[in-house]
Amino acid sequence: MDQVVLNSGDTAWMLASTALVLLMTPGLAFFYGGMVRTKSVLNMMMMSMVTIGIVSVLWVIYGFELAFGYTSDSPWYGGFGLSGLGSQVNELTNNGGIYPIPVLVFAAFQLMFAIITPALISGAIADRAKFTAWAVFVAIWSTVVYFPVAHWVFAFGNKVGDTITSTGYLAGKGVQDFAGGTAVHINAGAAGLALAIVLGKRIGWRKESMRPHSLPLVMLGAGLLWFGWFGFNAGSSLAANGIAGLALMNTQVATAGAVIGWLLVEKIRNGHATSLGAASGAVSGLVAITPACAFVAPWAAVVIGFIAGILCSLAVSLKYKFGFDDSLDVVGVHLVGGVWGSLSIGLFGSSVVNSIGLDGILYGGGTALLGKQALGVGLVFAYSFIATLIIGYAIEKTIGFRVTREVEIEGIDLKEHAESAYELASSSRGGASL
Amino acid sequence: MDQVVLNSGDTAWMLASTALVLLMTPGLAFFYGGMVRTKSVLNMMMMSMVTIGIVSVLWVIYGFELAFGYTSDSPWYGGFGLSGLGSQVNELTNNGGIYPIPVLVFAAFQLMFAIITPALISGAIADRAKFTAWAVFVAIWSTVVYFPVAHWVFAFGNKVGDTITSTGYLAGKGVQDFAGGTAVHINAGAAGLALAIVLGKRIGWRKESMRPHSLPLVMLGAGLLWFGWFGFNAGSSLAANGIAGLALMNTQVATAGAVIGWLLVEKIRNGHATSLGAASGAVSGLVAITPACAFVAPWAAVVIGFIAGILCSLAVSLKYKFGFDDSLDVVGVHLVGGVWGSLSIGLFGSSVVNSIGLDGILYGGGTALLGKQALGVGLVFAYSFIATLIIGYAIEKTIGFRVTREVEIEGIDLKEHAESAYELASSSRGGASL
Amino acid sequence: MDQVVLNSGDTAWMLASTALVLLMTPGLAFFYGGMVRTKSVLNMMMMSMVTIGIVSVLWVIYGFELAFGYTSDSPWYGGFGLSGLGSQVNELTNNGGIYPIPVLVFAAFQLMFAIITPALISGAIADRAKFTAWAVFVAIWSTVVYFPVAHWVFAFGNKVGDTITSTGYLAGKGVQDFAGGTAVHINAGAAGLALAIVLGKRIGWRKESMRPHSLPLVMLGAGLLWFGWFGFNAGSSLAANGIAGLALMNTQVATAGAVIGWLLVEKIRNGHATSLGAASGAVSGLVAITPACAFVAPWAAVVIGFIAGILCSLAVSLKYKFGFDDSLDVVGVHLVGGVWGSLSIGLFGSSVVNSIGLDGILYGGGTALLGKQALGVGLVFAYSFIATLIIGYAIEKTIGFRVTREVEIEGIDLKEHAESAYELASSSRGGASL
Amino acid sequence: MKLITAILKPFKLDEVKDALQAAGINGMTVSEASGFGRQRGHTEVYRGAEYTVDLVPKVRLEVLVDDKDAASTVDVIVKAASTGSIGDGKVWTTPVEQVVRVRTGERGPDAI
Amino acid sequence: MKLITAILKPFKLDEVKDALQAAGINGMTVSEASGFGRQRGHTEVYRGAEYTVDLVPKVRLEVLVDDKDAASTVDVIVKAASTGSIGDGKVWTTPVEQVVRVRTGERGPDAI
Amino acid sequence: MKLITAILKPFKLDEVKDALQAAGINGMTVSEASGFGRQRGHTEVYRGAEYTVDLVPKVRLEVLVDDKDAASTVDVIVKAASTGSIGDGKVWTTPVEQVVRVRTGERGPDAI
Numbered sequence A, B, C: 001m002d003q004v005v006l007n008s009g010d011t012a013w014m015l016a017s018t019a020l021v022l023l024m025t026p027g028l029a030f031f032y033g034g035m036v037r038t039k040s041v042l043n044m045m046m047m048s049m050v051t052i053g054i055v056s057v058l059w060v061i062y063g064f065e066l067a068f069g070y071t072s073d074s075p076w077y078g079g080f081g082l083s084g085l086g087s088q089v090n091e092l093t094n095n096g097g098i099y100p101i102p103v104l105v106f107a108a109f110q111l112m113f114a115i116i117t118p119a120l121i122s123g124a125i126a127d128r129a130k131f132t133a134w135a136v137f138v139a140i141w142s143t144v145v146y147f148p149v150a151h152w153v154f155a156f157g158n159k160v161g162d163t164i165t166s167t168g169y170l171a172g173k174g175v176q177d178f179a180g181g182t183a184v185h186i187n188a189g190a191a192g193l194a195l196a197i198v199l200g201k202r203i204g205w206r207k208e209s210m211r212p213h214s215l216p217l218v219m220l221g222a223g224l225l226w227f228g229w230f231g232f233n234a235g236s237s238l239a240a241n242g243i244a245g246l247a248l249m250n251t252q253v254a255t256a257g258a259v260i261g262w263l264l265v266e267k268i269r270n271g272h273a274t275s276l277g278a279a280s281g282a283v284s285g286l287v288a289i290t291p292a293c294a295f296v297a298p299w300a301a302v303v304i305g306f307i308a309g310i311l312c313s314l315a316v317s318l319k320y321k322f323g324f325d326d327s328l329d330v331v332g333v334h335l336v337g338g339v340w341g342s343l344s345i346g347l348f349g350s351s352v353v354n355s356i357g358l359d360g361i362l363y364g365g366g367t368a369l370l371g372k373q374a375l376g377v378g379l380v381f382a383y384s385f386i387a388t389l390i391i392g393y394a395i396e397k398t399i400g401f402r403v404t405r406e407v408e409i410e411g412i413d414l415k416e417h418a419e420s421a422y423e424l425a426s427s428s429r430g431g432a433s434l
Numbered sequence D, E, F: 001m002k003l004i005t006a007i008l009k010p011f012k013l014d015e016v017k018d019a020l021q022a023a024g025i026n027g028m029t030v031s032e033a034s035g036f037g038r039q040r041g042h043t044e045v046y047r048g049a050e051y052t053v054d055l056v057p058k059v060r061l062e063v064l065v066d067d068k069d070a071a072s073t074v075d076v077i078v079k080a081a082s083t084g085s086i087g088d089g090k091v092w093t094t095p096v097e098q099v100v101r102v103r104t105g106e107r108g109p110d111a112i
């Protein structure tokens, strides 16, 4: 193990996976952008775009160090210090073991996770957040919430000889989260809930219909998310091996199960299976299988996905009951799906399927694993929710987080970005026939 | 050969290819969705989405076993029996030889083929199929038609020591189909023809103009299909090697040739080269090179593609002559392109290019190979067409396959899915200016 | 080194990279297509589509030979002669060293560069080029400009034993261009400038508003470009190794920096950060980091990108000053970004980061490297600009390059392609409710 | 001269157009509209929330005619547009004082 | 009979519709429009170039009413549509000579 | 008061708007329309099938004016919109009985 040399196959898969996960954020921008009204499409997409910009730059300066550095030897964060990532070109990845892939590839792969997590939150506050305030939020939230939480969950530590130091808190406790059920989805879902509370309801919520302005755009987003998620989940093995294959298969079939689950609920409840339901079901399945994808058998993945589709389709109505305007259902899909997926390992986890996994209840492993999973779920939820409330209110009280009533009615695209998404009219100036 | 160990490079390419092929089905949904009228976009996309859902789940339960299982030792099907795919995580692929990639990766890759084939059929019956009936059709057709036909063509058998058993019928006969000219395209094309006959013509067919509602969406679909098809064809080598490189190059240049072929026909016949023509030409080239991509030289691929573009652009008019409403030209593109591509190997096949290939007529191999190819073409066409007719009529007579006149006129999106694709109007409720 | 055998990991990454780079051209078609008015969307996309068709076919016949052949032993071009690429299936790539990847994979990868370069030019002449004239231009320009220039920059020569022959002129001079700052971006930018001059201004330029008809389409294009660009840059290492990882990371963070740079300029100058600005910033960053991505440290990539965003956002206004209608800012983004990126290596280049790189001014390497870079920039600019002017005027004087006034006003989609991009109206014939 | 305005079901437009041409009317202007009336709208469902959309797509047809043709033209439209089901639409006539053909400047009935 | 045409701010449409229904008016036709007037348009920015878009989105409402209801209907619309800020729109009344219900062929006030 | 309605070629809209403003008309409402008339439509081709699209894009302009300004306003529009080629459009005038400015409730000529 000491003399690990670069494995080009593993590296090839990680390079491809990194590209796939990057694509998820534009995918998310389309998924969200299609769901809002014509007057806020661009703002929705810009929240994702600027997140890519800000988080990438922070990552180089201190983010990777804060999440995956070793200097602190703390279970809560990696290390303080500026990095620049300049001297690490020929190093291999060390994360609880030496992986035969360049550390910069690992850093780039993990960067994509750091990007999509805050981008996910934006769905909760569609149509009403000041763009500058959002940018400030992303910078603070990534620093205070995501980077540390990523350390808790994903930092398996610095291995020197037989000693491993700097292991993250949840990783050290044996909480299983293969690709980010806690660090990404519960984290984003809890933050989305907090921000929806901080910003309050949109004007006209529950009274006006706020129909998705373009379902084909939603479907495009869902398609790109699904595609990119293979990198997210199967890439999390950090190798092109059997575990990656398992994660890939499970990602596919859980998502399929969730599509069916969500559509069945709709068919029974509303009499119609909708395309928004299919897209939403897909995302809920992808979310739920994320933590579990390398720990369960494919048949169990189908079941996890199917249940996720049912649970999330029921959960999206909760906001009307509790009266918070989680506009695009970050809570209903990512929080609920993430919680279910994380806990499901406690049921379906199997050490036969993955030798580094543990047996869940159904495989005779008892409730021990479920308990650990509940710890991960609870800790990440609580920290993210509280920290986000504080950050959110702080921004609201200082520079203001919510746009004015006028901006909201006239349209945030026009007022915040001085643009209109579409100019399709054939008689628009300069168009049409002689 | 006995001690084959996992090859991470081959596995990396197969993981990436699987993701690429998954993306083809959303790509197809956009390609088809752009071509229909505004009132049936979502239904068109939903036919693809639910196909992904249903086939993936069936694959885990019995599909992979039925197509690639060894228990039957039959040339006609793999094996009956539930699988769940649970115990195979660390096995390598055995398909007429042990491949150094995890069997689950092979299973996931092949799953994507099983998904796109029925999805392709949906283009023949745009705007008029009951959604539930379509879902039932997909489940039955996959089971009765696709899974067995995949065994005929793609199952090279179970190799134990020097013995190979369970080889599929056409594979055993030496019919060459690298990535699915018969099993995928002729199969889907024949089924599309059958369903177009079963469901009958759309109201207003030939009288009303049924212009594509969004050609940019069609172009997006074509672009994603082209991109994903590199996984489809070059992934079919199950390895990252020279054959994959050949398949990749041929896929690109045949498609290019077909774009030019189709556009030339249009320019000469109608005076205008259209974007729908370019997109259609691309797909016809991709279809035609699919069976041949690893058996011919790049210059021959250009010729095969160029002829495919010409043939298919002429073939799409046949439906008006014969009076069947193959709405989005599944027959004209996939059946005709698939037949031409499969037979073209009998002309251009070259053992110099690929040592496991055979020489076609142009390389002095005589008509033997062409004869084999014709056998594959004929058998798959006949079986798929007849079986689909039976399944289609059975569904029509029982639960009904076609929507009512009212649904068709008011729009299938609204009536079957309770949704509208777009709500772009700036004055839609809640929109626009103070 | 003599006994190089195929490396499946490197090959896997190159196969994936090739697919990624192919996707960039449809991505570009959407990026450009979204920016034009509704009446010329399809023409914009068709300029890219037909470029894919023509260049791919030429590549097989003589293009690869002209760019990367060895027969001439000239620094200016590879070799004359028809190839067909038929006999090279099992050869490995030889380009200044034997790479363990099949030569056809290298040829396919390089083909994608040959495609996107002329496609980039089309943005300069939106809405007003005869389609046939464009097709003729692409064929001539690729042959006379791109194929030779690719030889100058990318042909590291034919290595036999210890002798390397046929090295391209700029490659031989030690000009550093990792993935095409000169050969692709400066080349396309200079040609775009020339064609904008040849074709003249659009009717109504500067008087009418020519607003982008669909910014979501622009964002889609930018997203796909970004995604595909990982193949472009990280694939240019021709291997899945640490250099690829560096290129990947730098591509991401430079682009992020450029998004922020462009948006800051907008915010300060116009008071609004726009989505078109974010998309344009991203492309400018991708362009600028292209030559430098494997020669600089990640922190330097952020700086290069940030400055690119600022420079290009200022440069796009130059056309109004100088009075040329470079419609979609090929000059402002690709020429300016390409020049800056190529020169930036002379500042930030570091042999610590990449052992085959040289030290720029900031690393104590003096101005030598900057001088070489300036040579590359100047030579490619001058050759491309002059050659394109000549080709452009020749076409204009013979078959005519620009459409008539009537075609331009009525819309080039309708007149040149006999199509309309959208037919969204719910009351369009055959649509809507009973 | 009169202006006849008709609100119709969109899928009837082609038939009405043909009927008008058969009746010798060779010019008309069409635009999109949404109608509210006895005809019910429809229900759409988004993530389980049901919305009633009470505006129904319609087309709006405007035909300028000479006084003497007004009544018969209305009849032609009504006949061609009728399906007998709720929501078939309305046709109404308003007086027009002057019509000009932009191209030639012709005025009055000649301009139609 | 009269035709009342109203140009309104789009976000007021629902309120006006509700007010009309409350006043017993159960039919109307709506279409999209853009208005130019005292209300300023807005500025859009594309790659640094600023464009003034001086047309503002509006909806156009048409209501056929019996002569006797005309004045009160205008009042209902004006009341419901008013926000007091520039650009609230116009409402105007024109005479209608004949109205036909396509479905039944009914004419005059019965057709409304 | 009069309502002047004009059906115009879309690319002429800006010129007409400028001409109206120059003539002191500072309000108007614009909407999209499609026209059918002497001007031929065009042919589109989809997978070899040729379709004739006989509706041509137009814009529809509505201007309320005081009685005394009606004739001159029509002239301004006709002059600015004319290209001399078929399909330039129509301009017509109808009587208006009442106009109300929603914002203020002003009526009659003051409301324009």
Ligand SMILES: Nc1ncnc2c1ncn2[C@@H]1O[C@H](COP(=O)(O)OP(=O)(O)O)[C@@H](O)[C@H]1O
Residues within 6 Å of the ligand: D007, D034, D035, D036, D037, D038, D039, D040, D056, D058, D085, D086, D087, D088, D089, D090, E026, E027, E028, E029, E030, E062, E063, E064, E065, E101, E102, E103, E112
């Ligand atoms: N009072 C009205 N004013 C203007 N348009 C009306 C009026 N009533 C109905 N309409 C138009 O006529 C259409 C059909 O009316 P509706 O009441 O649904 O059916 P019907 O005319 O068959 O009784 C409506 O959708 C609307 O566009």
Ligand SMILES: Nc1ncnc2c1ncn2[C@@H]1O[C@H](COP(=O)(O)OP(=O)(O)O)[C@@H](O)[C@H]1O
Residues within 6 Å of the ligand: E007, E034, E035, E036, E037, E038, E039, E040, E056, E058, E085, E086, E087, E088, E089, E090, F026, F027, F028, F029, F030, F062, F063, F064, F065, F101, F102, F103, F112
């Ligand atoms: N003379 C006119 N003719 C037709 N429509 C007009 C006229 N003047 C204004 N309008 C319409 O009324 C809308 C509001 O007018 P505006 O002058 O902006 O505000 P206000 O009516 O509050 O003074 C305009 O956007 C336009 O649609």
Ligand SMILES: Nc1ncnc2c1ncn2[C@@H]1O[C@H](COP(=O)(O)OP(=O)(O)O)[C@@H](O)[C@H]1O
Residues within 6 Å of the ligand: D026, D027, D028, D029, D030, D062, D063, D064, D065, D101, D102, D103, D112, F007, F034, F035, F036, F037, F038, F039, F040, F056, F058, F085, F086, F087, F088, F089, F090
């Ligand atoms: N009788 C009519 N009623 C209403 N609109 C008409 C009528 N005739 C023509 N138009 C409108 O005027 C436009 C121009 O008419 P057309 O006959 O094409 O040319 P021209 O007015 O130059 O003779 C048409 O596209 C249509 O919108």
